[in-house]
Amino acid sequence: MKSLSFDLTVSLIAGIFVCLIVLPMLALFTTTSLGELVCQLKSPLVLSAVLISLETSLIVVFLALCLGIPVAYLLAMKDFKGKEILDTLVDLPICMPPLVAGLALLILLGGNSELGGMLSNHGIDLIFSKKGIIIAQLFVSIPFLIKSARDAFESINKNIINASLTLGASKFYTFKTILLPLAKNGIYTGMIMTWARALGEFGATSMVAGCIPFRTETMTVAIYQNAMSGELAASTAVALLLLVFSFTLLLVFKSRVKVQAG
Amino acid sequence: MGIVLKEISKSYDGRAVLKNLNLEINQGEFHVLLGPSGGGKTTTLSVMAGLTEQDSGSVSIGGLDVSNLSPDKRRIGFVFQDHALFPHLTVFDNVAYGLRVRRVKVHEMTRRVEYYLSKVSIAKEKGKFPHQLSGGQKQRAALARALVIEPEILLMDEPMSSLDSMTKESVRDELKSIQQEIGVTTVYVTHDQNEAILLGDRVSVLNNGRVEQIESPSELFHHPKTEFVARFVGIKNILKVSPIRINNHEATVQINNDGMEHPIRIRVKKYPIFEKGKEIDLCIHPEKITLKREEKTYAGDLNQIRGKIVKRTNNGNGFMAIVDIGGTTLHASISSDFKVRENVWVCFDPDAAHPLCGKKCRAAETKRRCLKE
Numbered sequence: 001m002k003s004l005s006f007d008l009t010v011s012l013i014a015g016i017f018v019c020l021i022v023l024p025m026l027a028l029f030t031t032t033s034l035g036e037l038v039c040q041l042k043s044p045l046v047l048s049a050v051l052i053s054l055e056t057s058l059i060v061v062f063l064a065l066c067l068g069i070p071v072a073y074l075l076a077m078k079d080f081k082g083k084e085i086l087d088t089l090v091d092l093p094i095c096m097p098p099l100v101a102g103l104a105l106l107i108l109l110g111g112n113s114e115l116g117g118m119l120s121n122h123g124i125d126l127i128f129s130k131k132g133i134i135i136a137q138l139f140v141s142i143p144f145l146i147k148s149a150r151d152a153f154e155s156i157n158k159n160i161i162n163a164s165l166t167l168g169a170s171k172f173y174t175f176k177t178i179l180l181p182l183a184k185n186g187i188y189t190g191m192i193m194t195w196a197r198a199l200g201e202f203g204a205t206s207m208v209a210g211c212i213p214f215r216t217e218t219m220t221v222a223i224y225q226n227a228m229s230g231e232l233a234a235s236t237a238v239a240l241l242l243l244v245f246s247f248t249l250l251l252v253f254k255s256r257v258k259v260q261a262g
Numbered sequence: 263m264g265i266v267l268k269e270i271s272k273s274y275d276g277r278a279v280l281k282n283l284n285l286e287i288n289q290g291e292f293h294v295l296l297g298p299s300g301g302g303k304t305t306t307l308s309v310m311a312g313l314t315e316q317d318s319g320s321v322s323i324g325g326l327d328v329s330n331l332s333p334d335k336r337r338i339g340f341v342f343q344d345h346a347l348f349p350h351l352t353v354f355d356n357v358a359y360g361l362r363v364r365r366v367k368v369h370e371m372t373r374r375v376e377y378y379l380s381k382v383s384i385a386k387e388k389g390k391f392p393h394q395l396s397g398g399q400k401q402r403a404a405l406a407r408a409l410v411i412e413p414e415i416l417l418m419d420e421p422m423s424s425l426d427s428m429t430k431e432s433v434r435d436e437l438k439s440i441q442q443e444i445g446v447t448t449v450y451v452t453h454d455q456n457e458a459i460l461l462g463d464r465v466s467v468l469n470n471g472r473v474e475q476i477e478s479p480s481e482l483f484h485h486p487k488t489e490f491v492a493r494f495v496g497i498k499n500i501l502k503v504s505p506i507r508i509n510n511h512e513a514t515v516q517i518n519n520d521g522m523e524h525p526i527r528i529r530v531k532k533y534p535i536f537e538k539g540k541e542i543d544l545c546i547h548p549e550k551i552t553l554k555r556e557e558k559t560y561a562g563d564l565n566q567i568r569g570k571i572v573k574r575t576n577n578g579n580g581f582m583a584i585v586d587i588g589g590t591t592l593h594a595s596i597s598s599d600f601k602v603r604e605n606v607w608v609c610f611d612p613d614a615a616h617p618l619c620g621k622k623c624r625a626a627e628t629k630r631r632c633l634k635e
Contacts, residue, residue, distance in 0.1 A: 159346035162313050165333040166340035167360035167411060177359075181350045 025243060032236045040237035048214045049222035049238060056130055056218065057198035060137045061145075064194045067138075068145040069187065073175070075146070076153035077161075090146050093139055101139050102207025109135070109208070128210045133218060136204035141197035145190035152186020153179060192253045196246055263324030263414040263447055264289045265310060270319035272305055272471075279305045280316070281471040287464075289324075290445045292438070294462035294479075296452060298494065302471040303451040307417050310449065312336050323415060334363075339408030339446075341418040345400040347392040353379070353403050354388040360411035378406040381440060398429035405437065409444070416441070416448045422457065434460060455495050459483065467491045484547070489618050492545045498593040499546040500618070503528075512563070512612055515544070519590035528565040528615065543618040548582060550614035551594035553606040565615075567592075567608040574602050 032040075040046055074080075075087060093101060109116045109126045119126060126132045156179060164174040180187075202220040209216035211225055219238050226235035265287040272280040280302045287293045295303045308314035310321060312333040320329045328336050347356050354375055361371040379385045382402035384395075392400060401421055408416060422430045438461055441448050452458055458465045459479040467474045467482065467490075475487045486492035492500055503515035515528055518541070557566055569585040569592070576582075583596045585608050592608055600606065 157344065157346060159342045159344055160348060162311075162333070163340065163342060163346040163348070163407075164359070165313070166311055166336075166338055166417075167407070168334045168337075168363045169359075170334055173363060178348060182348075 028236055028240055028243065032233055032240070036233055037237050037240065040234050041241065043234065045213055045217070046222065046234060046238055049217050049219045050241065052130065052133070052215075052217065053199055053219040056133045056137055057195055059134050060141060060198040061191050061195045063134070063138055064142045064145040065187075065191065068142050068190070068194075069149055072146045072149035073153055073179070076150045090143050090150075092143075094143050098140055098201065098203030099207060102136055102204035105132075105136055105139060105204065105208045127208060128212060128216060130209070130216065132209040133205050133216055136208040137198040137201045140201055140204050141194045144193035144197055145187070148190030148193060149183060149187050152183035152190075155186070156182050188253060192249050196249060199242060199245060264291075265415060265447065265449065266320075266322040267306070267310070268320045268322075270306070270309055270321070271317045272302075272309065272314065273317055279471055280309070282319070283468075283472060285466060285473055285476070287447060287449060289447055292441050292448045292450065292461055292463045294450045294452060294458040294465045295468055296455065296458040296462075296465050296494070297468035298453060301468040303453075303468050304419055306468065307340075307419050307449060307451050310415070311338050311340050311417055313340075337411075337414045339411060339413035339416045341401075341404045341408050341416070341421045343420040343423055345392070345404040345421075347395075347400055347403055347407070349392050351391075352388065353384065353390055353392070353395070356392070356403055357388075357407045357410050359407065364411070374410050375406075378410045379403075381409075382406045382436065396429075397425050398433055401425060401433055402436075405440075409440070409446070413446065416446045418448065418450045420451050420453070422452075423454075430457075437461070455483075467494060469494075485616060486545065486618060489543045492543070492618055497545045498548060499551070501544045501546070501590065501615075502541055503544050504541050515542075517587075517590070528567070528612075544615045545618055546592070546610055546615050548593040549595045551592060551608055551610045553583060553585065553594055553596055553600055554609055555604075555606060557607050558609070563612050565608075565610050565612060569606055569608045571600055571602050571604045571606060574600065 041050075071086070071090070075083065075090070106127065107113060109119070109132070111117060111120055111127065116127065124131070126135060160178060160182070161174055164178045165171070169177070200220060201218075202224065205216075205218055206221055206224070209218075211217055211221045213225075217225065219242055223235045223238050223242075226232070226238070265285070267283055267285040270280050270283040270285075271278065283302065283306060285306070295306060297303050305314055309316045310323075312321075312328065312331055312335075316329070320327055322328065323336065323338075333340075347353075348359065351359065357375045357379060358371055361374060366374070376385060376388075379388055382405050384399050384402045384406070387395060387399055387403070392403070395403065404421070422433060425433060434457065450457075450461060452461075459482075462479050464476060465479050465482050466476045469490050475482060475491045477485070482491065483495050486495055486497060489500055501517050502519050503517050505513045505515045507514040517528065553571075554566075557568075558564065567587045569587040571583045572586045572591065573584040574581055574596075575584075581596050581600075583594045583600055583606075585592050585594060585606060587608060594608065
């Protein structure tokens with residue numbers, strides 16, 4: 001009897017969780033019709049925001065792979081002085097409010113800073129540009145790839161790596177033929193998380209790149225701008241599109257992992 | 263190629279695992295590193311492979327100092343305790359891995375992989391992934407993967423510890439015959455004395471980061487040099503004795519194990535470094551002890567000690583009696599007709615007792631030389 005009431009309590013709590021996630025999403029559908037949704041999605045402003053978001057977030061995933069995998073490898077495989085500090089630095093952007101991250105980047109890369117001024121002299125303007133969006137998105141999303149890849153590398157049996165080395169393989173050959181294939185699920189997870197985080201990034205992006213329509217207005221910025229200016233239909237259309245992206249990404253990833261595990 | 267380890271030391275977090283370890287392994291030899299967990303066996307193997315960097319000392323393979331070479335440059339094959347097969351590759355690709363690293367041409371690679379797969383009797387499993395193999399098949403695949411690169415040294419770290427006894431027996435026999443056929447110098451780590459005796463040309467017993475004894479298996483079992491080795495190879499009867507009389511042919515010693523109410527005197531032949539009053543350990547193999555119900559009046563130089571059987575066990579091959587001789591116990595191989603609590607005479611020849619003195623003691627010549635030292 002006690003066991004039954006425990007199960008019931010746990011199920012009720014799970015039900016509350018489901019409501020917490022599903023109800024806000026359903027609410028989005030109540031504010032618009034399919035026709036209006038399609039119409040809004042065809043508008044040049046929304047299309048531009050979608051394209052900017054996709055372009056920047058995909059570049060961010062690529063850059064996160066290039067920068068994140070070596071860092072993840074270092075953290076998983078090596079013992080060195082300052083490892084704890086590097087590990088904490090990886091976690092920091094997750095804990096840091098995106099607005100703070102955006103402000104820090106703005107100060108570092110703005111025209112008044114030495115670095116910003118130097119880059120500007122060479123014709124590289126990062127603030128209020130797509131490059132700024134990419135840097136802001138990368139800053140907040142790269143920890144997801146590093147953490148996921150690091151966990152994947154750490155879970156590989158060390159003797160498997162040693163076996164490769166004793167068979168005459170160099171460290172790079174071992175990395176390429178053993179570590180990467182064995183860590184791929186963790187890396188895929190990291191990529192999905194990074195992409196989702198980059199797509200959904202708002203605070204840091206808007207601080208660094210502003211909200212310039214057709215230039216730096218990403219999907220999340222468009223949602224905010226439209227909602228604030230009373231264009232709820234446009235805001236909802238973009239929000240639903242983001243939702244569909246996220247949902248599809250997760251579904252594709254989960255089915256892929258399932259196929260490989262099977 | 264032979265291997266020479268000179269003065270190897272290795273510590274982890276201030277804890278010394280290897281302490282100035284010296285070891286010389288001959289070319290073509292099947293050498294077993296035997297010892298308890300934590301004795302330094304796996305670290306020794308790892309240092310040979312270059313997977314662990316020693317704090318001091320040198321490693322030579324075939325006369326060449328490889329101390330500073332990485333594992334991929336040492337031309338070794340390594341079989342790990344957990345097989346360490348690459349889980350995302352088939353058996354064929356696992357075995358071919360080392361050849362692909364060496365950019366061996368495809369037809370030559372295929373020929374060699376198939377040759378070694380059939381040598382270890384898993385040619386039919388070449389398309390399977392590691393998770394589809396049994397423990398024995400995984401071990402065979404790991405062995406083929408290590409052998410296919412034709413290493414100068416084959417290192418094996420407790421490769422059969424996870425196998426059942428039947429599979430272990432067949433893999434062990436195959437391993438021994440393959441090693442003899444190929445003639446590759448092999449270093450095999452185990453804590454199983456039976457494996458060491460059955461496989462090794464020579465056995466090194468490692469304890470606490472040092473080599474306690476290097477010997478052929480039979481010599482190790484019959485003439486252990488230290489109490490640790492004696493206990494590790496399963497010798498139960500170890501007596502603390504002090505010589506009280508020494509002449510040219512034999513010594514009379516007094517057993518002085520803790521708790522002995524009445525010191526017992528026995529006579530011992532074949533002793534190397536006995537000194538009056540200096541305590542030494544003697545071991546006596548259970549099969550060299552016989553139990554009698556009555557004391558022999560004309561026993562010659564036979565040692566006879568009065569005792570009582572306190573326990574009788576069946577060890578599968580026969581019975582073992584544990585006899586209380588007053589303060590200490592002796593194990594004796596017996597026939598089934600002796601009963602627990604029966605009073606007996608423990609009898610053994612003066613030749614049966616072997617001193618754990620760290621030196622061999624065979625003939626009178628040796629004895630005399632040892633006495634002089």
